[in-house]
Each structure stands twice: as C-alpha cells, then as structure tokens.
Amino acid sequence: AQKITQTQPGMFVQEKEAVTLDCTYDTSDPSYGLFWYKQPSSGEMIFLIYQGSYDQQNATEGRYSLNFQKARKSANLVISASQLGDSAMYFCAMREGRDSGAGSYQLTFGKGTKLSVIP
Amino acid sequence: DSGVTQTPKHLITATGQRVTLRCSPRSGDLSVYWYQQSLDQGLQFLIQYYNGEERAKGNILERFSAQQFPDLHSELNLSSLELGDSALYFCASSPGTGLSTDTQYFGPGTRLTVL
Numbered sequence: 001a002q003k004i005t006q007t008q009p010g011m012f013v014q015e016k017e018a019v020t021l022d023c024t025y026d027t028s029d030p031s032y033g034l035f036w037y038k039q040p041s042s043g044e045m046i047f048l049i050y051q052g053s054y055d056q057q058n059a060t061e062g063r064y065s066l067n068f069q070k071a072r073k074s075a076n077l078v079i080s081a082s083q084l085g086d087s088a089m090y091f092c093a094m095r096e097g098r099d100s101g102a103g104s105y106q107l108t109f110g111k112g113t114k115l116s117v118i119p
Numbered sequence: 120d121s122g123v124t125q126t127p128k129h130l131i132t133a134t135g136q137r138v139t140l141r142c143s144p145r146s147g148d149l150s151v152y153w154y155q156q157s158l159d160q161g162l163q164f165l166i167q168y169y170n171g172e173e174r175a176k177g178n179i180l181e182r183f184s185a186q187q188f189p190d191l192h193s194e195l196n197l198s199s200l201e202l203g204d205s206a207l208y209f210c211a212s213s214p215g216t217g218l219s220t221d222t223q224y225f226g227p228g229t230r231l232t233v234l
Contacts, residue, residue, distance in 0.1 A: 033220075035222070035223075037225070043207060043227065043228050043230070044121070044225065044226075044227045044228065045209060045211075045225035045228075046121070046225075047121075047222055047223070047224055047225070050220060050222055052220070091162065093162075105150075105167075105213070105221060105223075106152060106164040106167055106175055106177055107152075107154075107162075107164065107223060108164070109161060109162040109163075110161075111161050112161070
C-alpha cells in the first residue's frame with residue numbers, strides 16, 4: 001500500500017487566492033513526521049513545513065500552513081495568497097519512527113502535485 | 120540556498136561507464152541521505168550515512184555504492200550504468216540529533232543522463 005498518497009496530479013489556482021494540496025498517509029507507527037517540499041522547474045527541493053505526530057497545533061510557516069487531521073491520516077498543505085512564484089511541484093513526505101538519536105530517518109515521498117498559479 | 124552542495128550539476132555519460140557524484144552537507148550536519156528522482160519511480164531513498172557510518176539502505180542497486188568521509192562529505196558511485204539510471208540524484212543532510220524536528224535539507228541535485 002502507498003504510504004503517502006497525493007491524489008491531485010495537477011491543480012490551478014488564481015493569483016492571490018488560497019489553495020489546498022491534499023496528502024494522506026499510512027503508518028502504524030505512533031511517532032512520525034510529515035513534511036512538505038516544493039520543487040520548482042529549476043529542480044531543487046525546498047523544505048516548506050513540518051508537522052510532528054504529537055504536535056497539538058497545526059504547523060504554520062508564513063503563507064504555508066498544514067491542516068493536520070490525525071484521525072483521518074491527512075496532512076494537507078494550505079497556501080494562502082498564492083503568488084506566481086508558487087507554481088511548482090509539491091511533495092508530501094513522511095518519516096516514521098521514534099527519534100532515538102542518529103537513527104534512520106529516510107523520507108517516503110508521494111508522487112507530487114503540480115500547482116499552476118494563474119495571473 | 121539550502122547550504123548543501125552537489126557536484127556536478129549535470130553529467131552525461133555512456134552505458135557501461137562509472138560516475139561519482141559528490142555532496143557536501145550543511146555545516147554541522149552529520150547525516151547525509153541520497154535520493155533518486157525518476158519519472159517512473161518518483162523520489163526514492165537510496166542510502167543514509169551518519170558520521171561516516173552507513174545507517175540505512177533503501178532501494179539502492181548493487182551497482183551503486185556510497186561512502187561518507189571524515190570531513191562528512193559523501194560520494195555516490197554508480198557503475199555499469201544503464202539507460203534506466205538516468206535520473207536526478209539528490210543529496211540531503213540533517214543534523215542527525217534525534218530531535219523530532221530533524222529536517223532534511225536538499226542539495227540542488229545532479230542530473231545524470233546515460234546515453
């Protein structure tokens with residue numbers, strides 16, 4: 001089974017509008033972390049936001065916020081006031097396992113959502 | 120700029136050849152991860168090193184190997200290259216402190232084209 005599912009291959013949003021990118025995850029581990037990365041057409045992977053499984057509040061970083069619904073196993077990224085520079089691929093990723101110091105914390109990625117911001 | 124550097128940025132080579140990709144982690148980071156991004160497989164974890172020691176292996180082929188040196192830079196060696204090895208190879212680094220917010224920061228990637 002897919003551990004990270006991003007059901008929207010592509011999305012369009014009008015400039016200055018808000019947009020939600022969906023991500024659902026599957027894990028039986030009680031301790032995990034969820035990450036969102038942005039990949040512009042230039043190719044680099046840019047870290048956007050992190051949510052820990054034990055965090056009580058939804059994470060926010062500037063215009064990015066994470067709508068974390070633990071019971072539904074969803075971690076949707078909300079981008080407010082979209083800008084043309086937000087056009088990119090967005091990847092949701094999960095790290096499983098309790099931190100025990102220098103452990104193995106590889107990320108499992110979803111297939112991504114291509115966001116296009118329309119002027 | 121994430122602070123992670125990768126060289127070269129582009130690499131074009133022929134089938135059967137061997138190449139080495141280099142990564143320098145962010146200052147202070149002890150963990151280095153290698154990922155492969157291809158159109159058909161998406162982003163896949165290959166291997167992780169922590170402070171010079173191999174920590175975890177993912178979907179890494181036997182033709183591929185890696186190491187992390189005392190100065191913490193890492194190299195990924197790809198040999199007997201095949202057309203299907205063409206991909207974007209990322210290096211990422213993290214502090215490896217064990218804190219819950221241990222975040223991986225990615226380098227710009229090396230685009231490998233095998234002809």
